[in-house]
Amino acid sequence: MPHSTPSLQIPVIDISSPSVDAARQLVNAASEYGFIFVRNTDKAGIPDADIDGMFELSKSFFQSPVEVKERCSINSNEGGKNRGWLGMGVETLDPGKQKRGDFKEAFNIGEYVDGKADQPLPAPLIPAETQIGRFQEQCHRLCNQVLEVFAQGLEIDSAEGGSSWFSARHDRTLGPSGSILRLLYYPSVPPSASYDPETDIRAGAHSDYGSVTLLFQRPGQPGLEILTPACEWAAVPVNPHDEARPPILVNIGDVLSYWTNGLLRSTVHRVIVPKDSQAEEDRYSIAYFCHPLDEAELAAVPSEAVKNFDGGEKELRRVGGGRLPGVEGKVLTAKEHLDRRLGATYGLGDAKA
Ligand SMILES: O=C(O)CCC(=O)C(=O)O
Numbered sequence: 001m002p003h004s005t006p007s008l009q010i011p012v013i014d015i016s017s018p019s020v021d022a023a024r025q026l027v028n029a030a031s032e033y034g035f036i037f038v039r040n041t042d043k044a045g046i047p048d049a050d051i052d053g054m055f056e057l058s059k060s061f062f063q064s065p066v067e068v069k070e071r072c073s074i075n076s077n078e079g080g081k082n083r084g085w086l087g088m089g090v091e092t093l094d095p096g097k098q099k100r101g102d103f104k105e106a107f108n109i110g111e112y113v114d115g116k117a118d119q120p121l122p123a124p125l126i127p128a129e130t131q132i133g134r135f136q137e138q139c140h141r142l143c144n145q146v147l148e149v150f151a152q153g154l155e156i157d158s159a160e161g162g163s164s165w166f167s168a169r170h171d172r173t174l175g176p177s178g179s180i181l182r183l184l185y186y187p188s189v190p191p192s193a194s195y196d197p198e199t200d201i202r203a204g205a206h207s208d209y210g211s212v213t214l215l216f217q218r219p220g221q222p223g224l225e226i227l228t229p230a231c232e233w234a235a236v237p238v239n240p241h242d243e244a245r246p247p248i249l250v251n252i253g254d255v256l257s258y259w260t261n262g263l264l265r266s267t268v269h270r271v272i273v274p275k276d277s278q279a280e281e282d283r284y285s286i287a288y289f290c291h292p293l294d295e296a297e298l299a300a301v302p303s304e305a306v307k308n309f310d311g312g313e314k315e316l317r318r319v320g321g322g323r324l325p326g327v328e329g330k331v332l333t334a335k336e337h338l339d340r341r342l343g344a345t346y347g348l349g350d351a352k353a
């Protein structure tokens with residue numbers, strides 16, 4: 001059983017004026033940790049007021065009566081699979097280890113169609129439909145900026161698309177994708193609660209399924225941990241250098257790992273209940289799981305660095321490999337991959353990103 005270490009030095013990288021240096025730093029950090037902070041700037045970032053606004057909405061939704069939330073339950077499937085509200089314990093991210101589901105609630109919002117939500121929204125979120133759609137777009141734009149810098153760092157052949165190789169496969173004007181904006185709420189765990197710290201967890205160990213994930217956390221609400229290459233759990237800080245404008249956390253998902261033969265690591269992470277008095281605090285977070293277009297193929301990118309990398313076998317086996325089992329030579333599409341992964345972590349249906 002890996003034990004916890006206090007904290008980790010995840011690099012903070014400025015991608016607002018992309019340079020060879022920034023691109024290399026990004027690739028190096030993604031191959032070492034699978035997690036990176038990007039500086040939140042006007043050119044490559046999201047205004048703090050918009051992030052704060054989303055957290056306020058999230059709070060008003062999760063604090064509303066259960067009947068309000070249930071109307072948009074993920075199990076009603078009214079919004080299509082993988083969308084809507086998940087109550088406490090509905091998702092089990094590490095089914096092999098957990099006796100009970102995750103101690104959290106979540107609300108999954110799929111891609112908008114023609115500027116409108118493509119699923120029923122609960123009453124507290126209806127007046128904010130435009131605001132949520134705008135935030136989704138801001139997240140997607142930032143992910144594409146990050147992906148362009150990755151393409152530069154991997155020196156993807158310019159005849160094959162160069163720095164646009166990834167972003168062209170995330171161009172929302174060309175078709176649908178499985179991208180999900182997810183609001184998360186981890187209720188406080190008072191000392192008297194029937195909570196067993198040995199087996200209960202806020203989010204079980206898992207890796208994300210998409211290409212990259214943006215993760216927004218709140219000051220004073222820690223709990224996220226990553227599994228280091230030395231197989232130790234290490235805490236991820238919320239604001240590593242206590243900056244007035246905190247950087248945005250980006251983590252590599254399974255798709256980017258497939259595409260790079262495991263050079264970029266899709267790192268296992270989890271959310272624990274802090275052992276001290278912070279256990280009695282609620283925790284809110286917001287994730288944007290960025291996925292490629294449904295039809296994008298998950299074959300290795302045309303990059304010498306990827307071709308020459310041979311350490312990824314183990315990593316690829318862990319995330320399930322990039323080919324359909326038993327179908328020799330058939331490359332998975334992003335949708336086939338997502339459909340395969342959805343449901344594996346759920347007792348009740350498809351619900352993660
Ligand atoms: O809440 C967090 O900090 C992380 C959530 C997460 O890893 C997930 O939902 O995939």
Ligand SMILES: [Fe+2]
Nearest residue numbers: 206207208269
């Ligand atoms: Fe995650």
